[in-house]
Amino acid sequence: MASIIESVPNISEGRRADVVAAVGAALRRVPGVRVLDLQSDADHNRSVVSLAGEPQALKQAILVLFEHALAAIDLRSHQGEHPRLGAVDVVPFVPIEGASMQDCIALAREVGQAVAERFAVPVFLYEEAASAAHRRNLEDIRRGQFEGLADKLKDPLWTPDFGPSQPHVSAGASVIGARAPLIAFNINLGTSDVEVAKRIAKAIRHSSGGYRHVKALGLMLQQRNLAQVSINMTDYTRTPLHRVFETVRAEAARAGVDVIGSEVVGLVPAQALIDAADYFLRLEGFNPSQVLERRMRESE
Amino acid sequence: MASIIESVPNISEGRRADVVAAVGAALRRVPGVRVLDLQSDADHNRSVVSLAGEPQALKQAILVLFEHALAAIDLRSHQGEHPRLGAVDVVPFVPIEGASMQDCIALAREVGQAVAERFAVPVFLYEEAASAAHRRNLEDIRRGQFEGLADKLKDPLWTPDFGPSQPHVSAGASVIGARAPLIAFNINLGTSDVEVAKRIAKAIRHSSGGYRHVKALGLMLQQRNLAQVSINMTDYTRTPLHRVFETVRAEAARAGVDVIGSEVVGLVPAQALIDAADYFLRLEGFNPSQVLERRMRESE
Numbered sequence: 333m334a335s336i337i338e339s340v341p342n343i344s345e346g347r348r349a350d351v352v353a354a355v356g357a358a359l360r361r362v363p364g365v366r367v368l369d370l371q372s373d374a375d376h377n378r379s380v381v382s383l384a385g386e387p388q389a390l391k392q393a394i395l396v397l398f399e400h401a402l403a404a405i406d407l408r409s410h411q412g413e414h415p416r417l418g419a420v421d422v423v424p425f426v427p428i429e430g431a432s433m434q435d436c437i438a439l440a441r442e443v444g445q446a447v448a449e450r451f452a453v454p455v456f457l458y459e460e461a462a463s464a465a466h467r468r469n470l471e472d473i474r475r476g477q478f479e480g481l482a483d484k485l486k487d488p489l490w491t492p493d494f495g496p497s498q499p500h501v502s503a504g505a506s507v508i509g510a511r512a513p514l515i516a517f518n519i520n521l522g523t524s525d526v527e528v529a530k531r532i533a534k535a536i537r538h539s540s541g542g543y544r545h546v547k548a549l550g551l552m553l554q555q556r557n558l559a560q561v562s563i564n565m566t567d568y569t570r571t572p573l574h575r576v577f578e579t580v581r582a583e584a585a586r587a588g589v590d591v592i593g594s595e596v597v598g599l600v601p602a603q604a605l606i607d608a609a610d611y612f613l614r615l616e617g618f619n620p621s622q623v624l625e626r627r628m629r630e631s632e
Numbered sequence: 633m634a635s636i637i638e639s640v641p642n643i644s645e646g647r648r649a650d651v652v653a654a655v656g657a658a659l660r661r662v663p664g665v666r667v668l669d670l671q672s673d674a675d676h677n678r679s680v681v682s683l684a685g686e687p688q689a690l691k692q693a694i695l696v697l698f699e700h701a702l703a704a705i706d707l708r709s710h711q712g713e714h715p716r717l718g719a720v721d722v723v724p725f726v727p728i729e730g731a732s733m734q735d736c737i738a739l740a741r742e743v744g745q746a747v748a749e750r751f752a753v754p755v756f757l758y759e760e761a762a763s764a765a766h767r768r769n770l771e772d773i774r775r776g777q778f779e780g781l782a783d784k785l786k787d788p789l790w791t792p793d794f795g796p797s798q799p800h801v802s803a804g805a806s807v808i809g810a811r812a813p814l815i816a817f818n819i820n821l822g823t824s825d826v827e828v829a830k831r832i833a834k835a836i837r838h839s840s841g842g843y844r845h846v847k848a849l850g851l852m853l854q855q856r857n858l859a860q861v862s863i864n865m866t867d868y869t870r871t872p873l874h875r876v877f878e879t880v881r882a883e884a885a886r887a888g889v890d891v892i893g894s895e896v897v898g899l900v901p902a903q904a905l906i907d908a909a910d911y912f913l914r915l916e917g918f919n920p921s922q923v924l925e926r927r928m929r930e931s932e
C-alpha cells in the first residue's frame with residue numbers, strides 16, 4: 333500500500349496571480365505529486381497549496397516550491413494582514429493513509445535540512461516535529477515576524493533547527509513540521525444571539541477548559557442572521573467530530589436553541605466522516621479495511 | 633479521474649481449494665485488476681470473488697475467469713445448497729467511482745457478448761442490464777437451475793441475450809448484469825425476543841411494504857442471545873443506511889427495545905458511510921470532492 337502524506341505549504345504571496353500560477357504549474361510538474369487545492373488571499377497576501385503524495389515526491393515538490401518562491405518573493409517589501417516569517421512561511425506534513433506521524437516528523441526533518449543546505453534559509457521545526465516544548469506552537473515561533481527575525485535568531489532559545497542563525501536576506505526563515513489533519517468544522521445555531529455561540533465555543537475549546545484538540549469562536553453569519561460556532565478540529569483522531577457535535581447540541585439545548593446544521597470548509601479526510609458514521613450507526617467491530625476504496629488501495 | 637467498477641463474480645466451486653486458489657492467482661495476474669476478496673463456502677459449493685478496476689481490465693479478468701472455471705468445473709457432477717445455473721453462475725458489475733450505472737450496463741453487454749462468442753455459453757443479462765422486465769430478477773432467471781436449463785432455453789421467454797439456445801454441456805449458462813453496490817447491514821436489538829426483530833424486518837423490507845431497496849429478516853444471534861434485524865441494502869444511494877437505522881430504532885422503541893449496535897458484513901463503499909455522517913452531522917452543502925482521498929483520485 334502506498335504511503336500518502338499531505339503537505340499544506342503557505343507562501344507569502346497572494347496578490348500577484350502570475351507568481352502564484354507559476355508556482356502551481358511547477359508543482360503540478362513534479363512526478364508523483366497531486367495538487368489538490370491552491371487558494372490565494374489578497375488581504376493576507378498569502379497563498380495556501382494542498383499537495384499529496386509519497387514522502388520522496390513531496391520532498392521534491394517542497395524544494396521546487398522554495399526555488400520558485402525565493403526567486404519571486406521579497407519579504408523586505410511584503411505587506412499583508414497575516415503574520416509571516418518567511419517567503420515560504422510554513423510547511424506542515426500531515427499523515428493521511430499508510431503513513432504515521434513518525435513518518436511525517438522524519439520527513440519534516442529531512443526536508444528542513446535539505447532546505448537549509450540548498451537555500452541557506454534558517455528552518456524551525458514545529459508542532460509534532462518540534463525540538464523543544466517552547467517551539468511547538470507556530471504563533472510563538474512567528475512572534476516578531478520577519479521584521480524582528482534578526483534579533484530573535486540571536487536569542488539562544490531561538491537557534492534554528494537547521495541553517496544559519498541569521499535571516500535569509502529576502503526570504504526570512506521557514507517553519508517546517510508535522511501535525512494531524514486540520515478540519516474546519518462550523519456548527520450553525522437556530523438563534524441570532526451570538527452570545528449563545530460564544531458561550532458554547534468557550535465550553536468546547538481547549539484554551540478555556542474544553543476538548544484537547546478544539547479551537548473555537550462564536551460569531552454571527554450576518555447574511556443568514558444566525559449564530560455560528562466556528563471550530564478548528566486540530567486532531568480528529570483524538571477529539572472526533574461527532575463528540576464535538578453532540579456536545580454543541582447539548583449545550584445549545586440548554587439555552588433552548590437547536591443545531592440547524594454544520595459545515596465542513598475545505599478538505600476532510602474520509603476517516604473523520606467514517607468515524608462519525610461508525611458512532612451514530614453504533615457499528616460493532618467495524619474495520620477500516622471494510623471500506624471498499626481503502627481495500628482497493630491496500631491491494632495496490 | 634479513473635473510472636472504477638467492481639465486479640463480484642460467483643463460481644460454482646467452493647470445495648476444491650486448489651481450483652479456487654488457481655482462479656484467484658490467475659485473476660491477480662490481470663494488469664489493472666485488484667482482487668479485493670475471495671471467499672469459498674463448502675456447503676454452498678460456491679466461491680465469490682470481489683474485483684475492482686477500470687472497465688477494460690475487468691472485461692479481461694472476467695474472460696480469464698471463464699477460461700479457468702470452464703476448464704475445472706463440470707455442472708453435471710456439481711452438488712451444493714445454493715441454486716446455480718452455470719460454472720460461472722453470476723457476474724454483476726457495480727459502479728464505484730467515476731463510473732455510472734450506464735457504464736456498468738454497457739460493460740455487462742460487452743462482456744456478455746464476448747463470453748458467448750468465445751466460450752459458446754448462453755448469457756442472460758439481469759438487473760439494471762436486463763432486456764425485459766421478467767428477466768430482471770436473478771431468482772427468476774435461475775429458477776429450474778442447471779438441471780432444468782435445456783427445457784427453459786426452449787421457451788421463447790428465455791431466449792438468451794447472447795449465445796446459443798442450448799446449455800453449454802458442462803458450464804450451463806451465465807447471468808451477467810449491472811446493479812448498485814449491495815451492503816450487508818445488520819442491526820442488533822437489546823432483546824432475546826426474535827418476534828420483535830421479525831416484526832421490524834417486515835416493516836422495513838420492500839416485499840411487505842417497506843423501503844424500496846431493503847431486504848430483511850429477523851433472526852436470533854444464539855451465542856449473544858440477541859435478536860437481529862438482518863438486512864441487505866440493495867441500493868444505498870436511494871435507500872440510505874441512516875434512514876433504515878432510524879426507522880429500526882423507532883420501531884424498536886415502540887416495542888420498548890433499544891438498538892444496541894449494528895454491523896456491516898464485508899465491504900462497504902465509503903460514500904455509504906459518508907452519507908450517514910452527512911445526515912447525522914446535518915452537514916450543509918457538503919460536496920463529495922471535499923473528501924481528501926476523493927480529491928486525490930480526481931486529480932490523478
